[in-house]
Amino acid sequence: MSLDEIHPLIIHFPIALLSAGFLFDFLSYMLKQKGLESAGWWNLILGVVSSLCALITGLITDLASKPSLVDSPFPVHENHGSLQFFVVCIFLVLMIWRIKLRSTSSTDSNISLIYLGAQGVAVAILFYGSHLGAVFAGRF
Numbered sequence: 001m002s003l004d005e006i007h008p009l010i011i012h013f014p015i016a017l018l019s020a021g022f023l024f025d026f027l028s029y030m031l032k033q034k035g036l037e038s039a040g041w042w043n044l045i046l047g048v049v050s051s052l053c054a055l056i057t058g059l060i061t062d063l064a065s066k067p068s069l070v071d072s073p074f075p076v077h078e079n080h081g082s083l084q085f086f087v088v089c090i091f092l093v094l095m096i097w098r099i100k101l102r103s104t105s106s107t108d109s110n111i112s113l114i115y116l117g118a119q120g121v122a123v124a125i126l127f128y129g130s131h132l133g134a135v136f137a138g139r140f
Helices: 012-031 034-064 080-103 113-136
Strands: none
Touching (some): 012 113, 080 113
16 A cells, blocks of 8 residues: 555544534533533544644645646635645644633633634535545545
8 A cells, every 4th residue: 555545544534523523512512511522622632633644645645646736726715635734724723722712711611602613614614625635536
């Protein structure tokens, strides 16, 4: 198995982890359950780590393929690689935001509605970018 064949095996982890993290955070906000907030936090961390792995393997796969997405990164909303890079940056910002939210001690849920909205938008962009990748690979 070559290194460029690993990307399709890895991509499902960030999709599952980041969307499950959003679900846990949403439920935590609605039900005021700290355990759900903790589950959302760990899914976010693992989702970001797996996203970085997916980006690296995707770049390796892209550099090995012809035509390459790297050759034409714009417009971002039509380019799988560019869009996924963008959404991983959003999730990194959300993770930093979440660290700041967690650092403020409170007995209530630290998840804000604005954070949840941004996280929901990021998950939607992740899904759309994943769809573009499936189209590019001929799987859709």
